[in-house]
Amino acid sequence: MTTRKLLLDRRAKQSVVWxxxxxxxxxxxxxxxxDHPWLPLRFRTATRLLAHLDANHRRxxxxxxGSSRFGIxxxxxxxxxxxxxxxxxxxxxxxxxxxxxxDAISAEFMxxxxxxxxxxxxxxxxxxxxxxxxxxxxxxxxxxxxxxxWEDFPPWLMDLARAHQHTRVLGYRLTPLYVHRCQLWxxxxxxxxxxxxxxxxxxxxxxxxxxxxxxxxxxxxxxPEGALLVGLDLVRRYLRQYRTDGASAQALTRIxxxxxxxxxxxxxxGVPLTSPHRALYRPExxxxxxxxxxxxxxxxxxxxxxxxxSMPDDFFYDNHHLYPExxxxxxxxxxxxxxxxxxxxxxxxxxxxx
Amino acid sequence: MNFPTTQFLGFFLTVFAVYWLLPWxxxxxxWLLLASCAFYMSWHPWLILLILLSASxxxxxxxxxxxxxxxxxxxxxxxxxxxxxxxxxxxFKYTNFMLDSANSMFALLGVxxxxxxxxxxxxxxxxxxxxxxxxxxxxxxxxxxxxxVRNPIDYALYxxxxxxxxxxxxxxxxxxLPQVERRKRFDWYRLVVGMQIxxxxxxxxxxxxxxxxxxxxxxxxxxxxxxxxxxxxATLAYTVQIYCDFSGYSxxxxxxxxxxxxxxxxNFHMPYFAASITEFWRRWHxxxxxxxxxxxxxPLGGNRGGKLATYRNLMITMLLxxxxxGASWTFVFWGAYHGALLSLHRAFGRxxxxxxxxxxxxxxxxxxxxxxxxxxxxxxxxxFRAQTxxxxxxxxxxxxxxxVGLNLHPGHVLLVGLSVLAVFLGxxxxxxxSWRRLERRLPAPALGGALAFLLLLALLLMPEAxxxxxxxxx
Numbered sequence: 001m002t003t004r005k006l007l008l009d010r011r012a013k014q015s016v017v018w019x020x021x022x023x024x025x026x027x028x029x030x031x032x033x034x035d036h037p038w039l040p041l042r043f044r045t046a047t048r049l050l051a052h053l054d055a056n057h058r059r060x061x062x063x064x065x066g067s068s069r070f071g072i073x074x075x076x077x078x079x080x081x082x083x084x085x086x087x088x089x090x091x092x093x094x095x096x097x098x099x100x101x102x103d104a105i106s107a108e109f110m111x112x113x114x115x116x117x118x119x120x121x122x123x124x125x126x127x128x129x130x131x132x133x134x135x136x137x138x139x140x141x142x143x144x145x146x147x148x149x150w151e152d153f154p155p156w157l158m159d160l161a162r163a164h165q166h167t168r169v170l171g172y173r174l175t176p177l178y179v180h181r182c183q184l185w186x187x188x189x190x191x192x193x194x195x196x197x198x199x200x201x202x203x204x205x206x207x208x209x210x211x212x213x214x215x216x217x218x219x220x221x222x223x224p225e226g227a228l229l230v231g232l233d234l235v236r237r238y239l240r241q242y243r244t245d246g247a248s249a250q251a252l253t254r255i256x257x258x259x260x261x262x263x264x265x266x267x268x269x270g271v272p273l274t275s276p277h278r279a280l281y282r283p284e285x286x287x288x289x290x291x292x293x294x295x296x297x298x299x300x301x302x303x304x305x306x307x308x309x310s311m312p313d314d315f316f317y318d319n320h321h322l323y324p325e326x327x328x329x330x331x332x333x334x335x336x337x338x339x340x341x342x343x344x345x346x347x348x349x350x351x352x353x354x
Numbered sequence: 355m356n357f358p359t360t361q362f363l364g365f366f367l368t369v370f371a372v373y374w375l376l377p378w379x380x381x382x383x384x385w386l387l388l389a390s391c392a393f394y395m396s397w398h399p400w401l402i403l404l405i406l407l408s409a410s411x412x413x414x415x416x417x418x419x420x421x422x423x424x425x426x427x428x429x430x431x432x433x434x435x436x437x438x439x440x441x442x443x444x445x446f447k448y449t450n451f452m453l454d455s456a457n458s459m460f461a462l463l464g465v466x467x468x469x470x471x472x473x474x475x476x477x478x479x480x481x482x483x484x485x486x487x488x489x490x491x492x493x494x495x496x497x498x499x500x501x502x503v504r505n506p507i508d509y510a511l512y513x514x515x516x517x518x519x520x521x522x523x524x525x526x527x528x529x530x531l532p533q534v535e536r537r538k539r540f541d542w543y544r545l546v547v548g549m550q551i552x553x554x555x556x557x558x559x560x561x562x563x564x565x566x567x568x569x570x571x572x573x574x575x576x577x578x579x580x581x582x583x584x585x586x587x588a589t590l591a592y593t594v595q596i597y598c599d600f601s602g603y604s605x606x607x608x609x610x611x612x613x614x615x616x617x618x619x620x621n622f623h624m625p626y627f628a629a630s631i632t633e634f635w636r637r638w639h640x641x642x643x644x645x646x647x648x649x650x651x652x653p654l655g656g657n658r659g660g661k662l663a664t665y666r667n668l669m670i671t672m673l674l675x676x677x678x679x680g681a682s683w684t685f686v687f688w689g690a691y692h693g694a695l696l697s698l699h700r701a702f703g704r705x706x707x708x709x710x711x712x713x714x715x716x717x718x719x720x721x722x723x724x725x726x727x728x729x730x731x732x733x734x735x736x737x738f739r740a741q742t743x744x745x746x747x748x749x750x751x752x753x754x755x756x757x758v759g760l761n762l763h764p765g766h767v768l769l770v771g772l773s774v775l776a777v778f779l780g781x782x783x784x785x786x787x788s789w790r791r792l793e794r795r796l797p798a799p800a801l802g803g804a805l806a807f808l809l810l811l812a813l814l815l816m817p818e819a820x821x822x823x824x825x826x827x828x
Contacts, residue, residue, distance in 0.1 A: 023809060
C-alpha cells in the first residue's frame with residue numbers, strides 16, 4: 001500500500017470517528033434538552049392540559065387521572081354539577097387530566113406535574129383496569145416517545161423488553177432529534193403565531209376533555225358492525241401473560257403513596273367496558289387484578305369501586321370508549337353513587353379543619 | 355423496508371457489520387445474498403419465488419449456450435429466455451392495462467363486453483429492473499461478450515444485490531459479476547466515500563423530494579381549480595421531486611454498495627443542465643438509457659439505415675421506454691414525446707449545436723439551449739405525472755394560457771423556490787467543482803463534522819411520514 005493511500009485511509013478512519021462522535025454528541029445533547037427543558041414539546045396532551053390549568057385562577061378540587069377512556073367518558077362539568085347539588089358555596093373544579101394511551105405511568109407523570117404546580121386536590125379519581133396494571137404494557141411505546149427520560153430507562157427495561165420495544169427504545173434514545181423533529185419544528189412555528197386567547201374560568205371549567213385538547217370528535221353513528229370488537233386483539237395479546245409487578249403497577253402504588261402523604265383521598269375506579277372487552281379477563285387475570293386492588297386499598301388507604309360492568313354496550317362506540325350520552329350517564333352515576341359522599345365528607349373535613 | 359427508515363438503517367448496519375466481520379470471501383457473498391433475500395421478502399415474502407424462477411431460467415440458459423453448437427438452437431434458447439422474462443413482466447405489469455385498453459376499444463366500437471380485471475394482481479418490486487438485468491446477461495453471454503457464470507450464488511447476487519434490487523441502477527453483468535469474484539478488503543476511505551454519496555442521496559430524497567407531494571399532488575389531482583402560476587410551480591415542484599427522488603435513491607444505492615466494496619454505475623449526471631434532449635438522455639437514468647440503446651436501439655438498426663429508419667428506431671425505443679415506466683397511455687405518450695424530441699434534435703439540432711461560438715455569445719447560446727431543454731423536459735413530466743390525458747391537457751393549457759384560479763400557499767411557494775434553488779446549486783457545484791478533490795484537502799474533523807451536519811440536517815428536515823420512492827412502482 002502506498003504512503004498516500006495509507007494517509008488517506010488514516011484520515012478517513014479519523015473522519016468516521018469524528019462523524020460518529022459529533023453525531024452522537026449532538027443527539028445526546030438533544031436528548032438531555034428533550035428530557036428536561038423541552039419535555040413539554042414531547043407530550044403535547046399533557047402540555048395542553050397543564051396550560052389550560054395554568055390559565056385558570058382556581059386550583060382543582062377533584063382531579064381525574066387515566067386514559068382517553070376516562071378523558072372521553074367523564075365530564076368534569078357534569079361531575080361538578082352533581083357534587084354542588086344541595087351544597088352551598090362554589091361549584092368544585094373537577095379537572096380532567098387524562099391523556100390518550102394512558103395508564104398509571106402517564107398518570108404519575110401528570111400527577112407529579114400537578115404537585116409541582118402546588119395543586120393539592122381533595123380527591124383524586126384514578127382509572128384502573130386489568131390491562132393498565134399489567135407488566136405486559138400496551139402503551140410502552142407511547143411512554144417512551146412522550147415522557148421517558150434516561151433515568152427511567154433502568155426501571156422500565158423489563159417492561160420495554162416485554163412490550164418488544166427494546167430496539168425502538170434505542171432509536172428513541174439515540175436519535176431524539178429525529179424522533180421529535182416535528183414537535184421541534186412545530187414549537188419553532190408556534191413562536192411566530194400569536195398567543196391563544198382564553199375564555200373565562202367558568203366556561204373553561206365546563207369544557208370537555210377533547211375541547212380542551214382542541215380535538216374534533218366525530219362519533220360514528222350508527223355504530224358500524226363489529227365496532228365493539230375493534231382493538232380487542234391487541235388487548236387479548238397483552239393479556240396472554242398477566243402479572244401486576246411491572247412499571248405501571250409500581251407507578252400506581254407510588255401515586256397512592258404520594259396522595260396519602262399529601263392527605264389526598266384516592267378513589268380507584270374500574271373503568272366502564274363493553275361485554276366483549278370484559279370477556280377477555282380470564283379468571284386468573286381477574287383474580288390477580290382484584291388481589292392487586294385489594295392489596296393497594298389495604299396498604300395505602302384508598303378505595304376501589306368497580307364500574308367495569310356499569311354501562312350497557314349501546315353506550316359505547318368501540319370496545320371501551322363511551323358516546324357523549326354514555327359519558328353523561330357515567331359521569332352522573334359515578335358522581336351520585338360514589339363521589340358525592342366522598343366529596344362531602346372530605347370537603348366538610350377540610351372546612352372544619354380551616 | 356424503505357431506504358430512509360430506521361428499520362432499514364438497522365438492517366443495513368447489521369448486514370455491513372457481519373459482512374466485514376466474516377473472514378471468508380465466499381461467506382460474505384452468501385451473507386449478502388441472504389440479506390438481499392430478506393430485504394426482498396420484507397416487501398412480499400412469496401414474490402421472491404418469481405425472481406428466483408426468472409433468474410434460474412436465465413442461469414441455465416446461459417450455461418446451455420456453451421454446449422449448444424447449432425445457431426438455430428442458440429437463437430431458440432435466447433428468444434425463449436427473453437420471451438419468458440418479458441412474459442412475466444407483461445403478465446404482472448401490463449395485464450390490467452391491456453384488458454382495460456381492450457374494454458375501452460370494445461366500448462368505442464359499441465360492443466357490450468367487458469373483460470374482468472385482476473383486482474389483486476401485485477406488481478413485484480423491481481420486476482422491470484431485474485428483468486432487464488437478466489435479459490442483458492443472457493444476451494451478453496449469447497453474443498460472446500461475457501462468459502456464463504458457473505456459481506449460482508454469484509449470479510443470484512448479481513440479480514438480487516439489495517442496494518440496486520428495487521429500482522436500479524440497471525447493472526450490466528460485465529460491470530458487476532467480476533466484482534463478485536474479486537476478494538474484498540475493508541477500506542476506510544471507500545467507506546467515507548460511500549457515506550458521502552449515501553448521505554447526499556438521503557438529503558435529496560428525504561429533505562427535498564419528500565416535501566414536494568403536498569404541493570404537487572393536489573394540483574395534479576384537480577388542475578382545473580388552480581391558476582397558471584400554481585400550475586407552473588407544481589410542474590417545477592414535480593420536476594424537482596422526480597429528480598431528487600430517483601437520483602436520491604440511486605445515490606443511496608451507490609453509497610451503500612460502495613461501503614460493501616461494490617461499485618454501481620452512475621445513474622444521473624446533472625441532467626437539468628443538459629443543452630439538448632439527446633444530452634439529457636445521456637445524463638438522466640443513464641443505466642436505462644444506455645440499456646435501451648445497447649439492447650433495443652442498436653439491435654433495431656440504430657442509425658445505420660438512413661434518416662427515416664433512425665427516427666423510426668428512436669420512436670420505437672422511446673415508446674417502449676415510456677411503456678417500461680408504467681402501464682398507462684400517458685407513459686406511452688411521454689415516451690413518444692421524448693422520441694419525437696430526439697428525432698427533431700437529430701434532424702435539426704445537431705447542426706446548430708456544431709456551430710459553436712466562443713465567448714459571451716457561446717455561453718448565451720448554451721444557456722438558452724439548457725433552458726429550452728429544461729422546459730421541454732418539464733412539459734414531458736406533466737404527462738408522466740398526470741393520471742389522465744384530460745388532466746395533462748388541462749395542465750399544459752394552463753401552462754401556456756394564463757388562467758386565474760386557486761393560488762398555492764405562500765409557504766409552499768417558498769418551499770418550491772428553495773428546492774429549485776437547491777437543485778440548481780447542486781447542479782452548479784456538480785458541474786464546476788470537483789468534490790473529491792476538495793474533500794481530500796479537508797482535515798478529518800472538518801470532513802467528519804460536515805458528514806455529521808449533513809446527516810443531522812437530513813434527519814431534522816425529514817417530513818413526518820416518509821414517502822415511497824416513485825420508481826418503486828415501475
